[in-house]
Amino acid sequence: MTIKLETEIAIIGSGMGGGMISRALAEKGHKVLILERGSRLPREDRNWDPSYVFIKGAYKNASTWLDENGKEFAPGVHYYVGGNTKVYGASLFRFREKDFEEYQAAEGVSPAWPFKYADLEPYYSKAEKWLKVHGNVGEDPTEPWRSEPYPFPAVPHEAYLKKIAEQMERLGLKPLHMAMGVDRQTNGLCIQCKTCDGFPCKLGAKSDAETCGVDPAIATGNATLIEGIEIYKLEHDETGKTITSAKARKNGEEYEIHAKTFILSGGAANSAALLLKSKSSKYPHGLANSSGLVGKNWMVHNATFMVGFDPRRGNDTNFQKTLSVNDWYWESPQGYPLGNIQMLGKLQAAMFKASRPWAPTWALKYLANHSIDLYIESEDLPSMENHISVDADGRIRITWKPNNMKAHKGLVKQATRMLRKLGFPVVLTEQMGIETNSHMCGTVVAGNDPKTSVLNQFCRTHDLSNLYVVDSSFFPSSAAGNPALTIAAQALRVADLGGISS
Amino acid sequence: MSRVSALEHESEFGVHDWKREELFELGELIISSGLKEKLPLVVAIFFKGQRIFQKGIEGSSADNDLWVQRKLNTVELTGHSSLALREKVDSLNLQESELGFRTSDLAVCGGGFPIFNKDGLVGVLIVSGLPHLEDHDLIVNSLREFLKGRK
Numbered sequence: 001m002t003i004k005l006e007t008e009i010a011i012i013g014s015g016m017g018g019g020m021i022s023r024a025l026a027e028k029g030h031k032v033l034i035l036e037r038g039s040r041l042p043r044e045d046r047n048w049d050p051s052y053v054f055i056k057g058a059y060k061n062a063s064t065w066l067d068e069n070g071k072e073f074a075p076g077v078h079y080y081v082g083g084n085t086k087v088y089g090a091s092l093f094r095f096r097e098k099d100f101e102e103y104q105a106a107e108g109v110s111p112a113w114p115f116k117y118a119d120l121e122p123y124y125s126k127a128e129k130w131l132k133v134h135g136n137v138g139e140d141p142t143e144p145w146r147s148e149p150y151p152f153p154a155v156p157h158e159a160y161l162k163k164i165a166e167q168m169e170r171l172g173l174k175p176l177h178m179a180m181g182v183d184r185q186t187n188g189l190c191i192q193c194k195t196c197d198g199f200p201c202k203l204g205a206k207s208d209a210e211t212c213g214v215d216p217a218i219a220t221g222n223a224t225l226i227e228g229i230e231i232y233k234l235e236h237d238e239t240g241k242t243i244t245s246a247k248a249r250k251n252g253e254e255y256e257i258h259a260k261t262f263i264l265s266g267g268a269a270n271s272a273a274l275l276l277k278s279k280s281s282k283y284p285h286g287l288a289n290s291s292g293l294v295g296k297n298w299m300v301h302n303a304t305f306m307v308g309f310d311p312r313r314g315n316d317t318n319f320q321k322t323l324s325v326n327d328w329y330w331e332s333p334q335g336y337p338l339g340n341i342q343m344l345g346k347l348q349a350a351m352f353k354a355s356r357p358w359a360p361t362w363a364l365k366y367l368a369n370h371s372i373d374l375y376i377e378s379e380d381l382p383s384m385e386n387h388i389s390v391d392a393d394g395r396i397r398i399t400w401k402p403n404n405m406k407a408h409k410g411l412v413k414q415a416t417r418m419l420r421k422l423g424f425p426v427v428l429t430e431q432m433g434i435e436t437n438s439h440m441c442g443t444v445v446a447g448n449d450p451k452t453s454v455l456n457q458f459c460r461t462h463d464l465s466n467l468y469v470v471d472s473s474f475f476p477s478s479a480a481g482n483p484a485l486t487i488a489a490q491a492l493r494v495a496d497l498g499g500i501s502s
Numbered sequence: 503m504s505r506v507s508a509l510e511h512e513s514e515f516g517v518h519d520w521k522r523e524e525l526f527e528l529g530e531l532i533i534s535s536g537l538k539e540k541l542p543l544v545v546a547i548f549f550k551g552q553r554i555f556q557k558g559i560e561g562s563s564a565d566n567d568l569w570v571q572r573k574l575n576t577v578e579l580t581g582h583s584s585l586a587l588r589e590k591v592d593s594l595n596l597q598e599s600e601l602g603f604r605t606s607d608l609a610v611c612g613g614g615f616p617i618f619n620k621d622g623l624v625g626v627l628i629v630s631g632l633p634h635l636e637d638h639d640l641i642v643n644s645l646r647e648f649l650k651g652r653k
Contacts (some may be wrong), residue, residue, distance in 0.1 A: 307603075311578035312551055356603070360590055363580040426575045428603040 002254040007033035007224075009500065010246055010259035012231050012274070015083020016487040017471035018265030019213025020127065024495035026222040034214060034223060035248065035257065037230040038079030041086045041210075047202040048195035050350035057354075059087060059200060065269070066391065068399040073435045075269070075396075081227060082210030083267065084438075085484065089197035089321055089345060089375075090181040090206050092133045092485040094124050097144045098330065099479040106336040106407035108381045110477045114448045114457035117144055123489035123496070128179075130216075131207040131488060132188075135179035142329045152185045154178070155192065158317045161343070164372065165323055167422050178324045178342060179485070181207030192319035197345025229255065232394075233278045234262065236464060240282035243467045261500050263468045265491075268298070269388050269396055271473045272443035276390045288444075288461035293454050295389055297382035297442040298400060299478040302408035303432040305344065306374040306415055307367070308424030314369055320346040328414050329480060338411035339378030339480035341418075347373045372424070376415050378408035379480040382442050400434055439483050441472035458498035459490065470494055505635075508585035508612070511642050515649065517618050520625060522549055524652070529555040532629065532644045543631030543640075546570045550624060562631045569630040573614030575607050577626045585612035585638045612638030615645075 008031040011018045018034065026032045041059065046052040053059060062077035080086045095117070102112040125148040127133075135150040137143070154177030157165055165175040182205055184190040189205035196206060204211050217223035229250040237244050243262045248255040264271045272295040278287035286294045324342040332338045349364040356364070381404045389397045402408075416427050432438075447453025450462035459474050461467045470491050472483050479486075494500070525547050532545045542561025547554055558566060576584040588610050611634035615627045627645070629637040 309575075309579055360580065360582075360587075363582075363587070366581055367579055425571065426579060426605065426607040428605045428607070430603055 013265035019209025021491035023217040026217040026220040032223040034225045041080040047200040054354040066397040085208035091482040092181045093481040107404045123492040127488040131181040139176035268440040288463040298386040299442040301439040304376040307428040308419040309426035334410040344373040441475040444473035446474040546628040548626040566630040572609035577614040584614035
């Protein structure tokens with residue numbers, strides 16, 4: 001027996017895209033049904049146990065994906081109410097004006113977006129309020145203009161990082177305070193602990209899509225959340241212009257969800273995968289895929305973890321994610337844009353141990369207490385070769401060869417030199433591989449021309465009038481910054497201007 | 503092979519109230535045995551965060567200075583001899599490329615050796631220029647001889 005549900009707007013997925021648009025639409029008075037395949041991530045002591053989270057990988061609950069050679073890997077993907085934002089670093093950075101334009105990158109062209117920074121700017125400001133972003137104006141040499149100040153002043157550097165920032169200034173760099181989404185203002189819940197970046201927040205003090213999107217949406221009385229429900233197919237009418245229902249399973253029971261509007265927010269892999277799986281006679285290559293671009297242009301950033309070790313300097317920082325460097329975001333001695341450098345949450349011995357079971361724990365403890373931990377991120381470029389596909393058995397397959405690596409290598413070099421000048425005798429690096437899917441995007445690209453894009457500038461599919469894809473899938477380029485705030489801002493923009501009517 | 507492990511060598515020497523004059527003597531002791539056999543080596547001694555001794559015998563070069571720094575980094579990072587890290591890696595049958603880090607700042611081989619006082623790691627003895635096990639053994643044998651003479 002199939003259970004039939006009827007709603008005005010069905011939102012599939014509750015990460016940054018789905019979470020934020022559900023709140024925006026519910027606040028406007030729309031009736032919203034949020035369909036999340038995962039459940040709520042429990043708030044428990046183990047949220048903050050580095051061994052449980054990193055060695056056991058206990059919250060990574062997606063089934064394995066395949067690489068291009070058919071080798072299985074466990075993706076860094078989290079199916080929960082709030083999606084991947086439950087464990088993200090809460091770095092809520094705006095893309096720069098030029099990120100929305102076409103420009104020459106090291107190994108190719110970074111394409112223009114179908115709208116400008118100015119079009120998104122009001123929604124960046126709104127999203128910053130909803131996500132309680134803490135930041136300082138006037139420090140970042142690449143900072144875009146803003147119509148409103150940050151809602152809250154930046155999270156200050158702890159003593160160790162304050163000294164590092166002063167040293168950086170003496171080297172002629174412009175260290176800046178990161179834009180962070182935490183509940184730290186007066187009476188806020190955030191205690192600035194060591195277990196933020198990569199961990200779920202036991203206190204609910206991280207600005208994730210559950211606390212800042214889904215829960216406020218439900219509080220309006222207009223949104224309902226169903227957990228543990230997995231959508232496996234979208235069905236359209238005989239014209240092929242309208243989605244009529246979503247087929248789903250929950251606890252072994254069949255569901256059919258009917259709605260006037262469907263918003264797909266499963267993330268860059270799963271949104272594309274659901275479209276590809278929803279083939280029909282009208283759409284033999286996948287739903288909404290007249291352009292042939294669904295699943296193509298997989299981007300994920302080129303990223304490296306970098307650890308500077310100095311035995312003479314203990315690092316007692318708890319909340320390390322406060323400092324960033326954008327000096328080489330556009331300009332560089334190499335002559336092309338390199339990317340962003342930012343602190344990671346303080347790495348602890350167990351987190352090093354996860355990928356290095358060989359290493360003696362005594363060494364890792366010492367390393368963790370005497371090191372600074374950096375995340376080096378560079379733009380990668382859209383390419384038809386890099387894509388996600390779905391095997392006959394429904395499994396996701398990622399075909400990926402990193403590109404634009406010249407820029408990333410250049411940035412790693414600059415960062416290494418910077419650490420040396422800051423007095424760190426040992427620099428360790430680890431490049432992120434296919435299993436680190438943070439920042440994936442681009443697989444259901446937005447644009448003005450239906451031949452070269454899947455979505456219009458308001459994330460509605462060119463092919464179907466009541467189907468939207470609101471997550472990082474729409475990104476025409478990956479920029480070189482954390483994508484979360486841009487996903488959120490676009491979700492709010494789509495809710496306002498996307499033509500979703502009741 | 504019946505070599506005792508690098509960790510056992512470390513515990514053999516235990517804890518001493520090291521003075522820098524003694525370390526000068528120890529450095530000279532290693533240099534003199536190197537000179538006797540015309541070994542192209544460098545001896546460096548670090549004490550309380552400071553380089554207090556370095557000599558290079560004919561045949562050694564600036565290249566060895568780089569290895570001195572790498573061996574120092576390794577001992578300071580791990581708190582143990584650089585050979586101990588190599589033994590750990592070998593015991594797991596790992597290649598250096600499988601360590602999970604890329605770095606040219608460490609030395610996963612013998613030639614860096616820690617000395618301890620009651621508060622912990624107080625200095626690092628380094629030999630570079632020979633096959634790495636010989637670098638390590640030269641330090642161990644010289645320490646043994648030096649401490650025997652001190653009693």
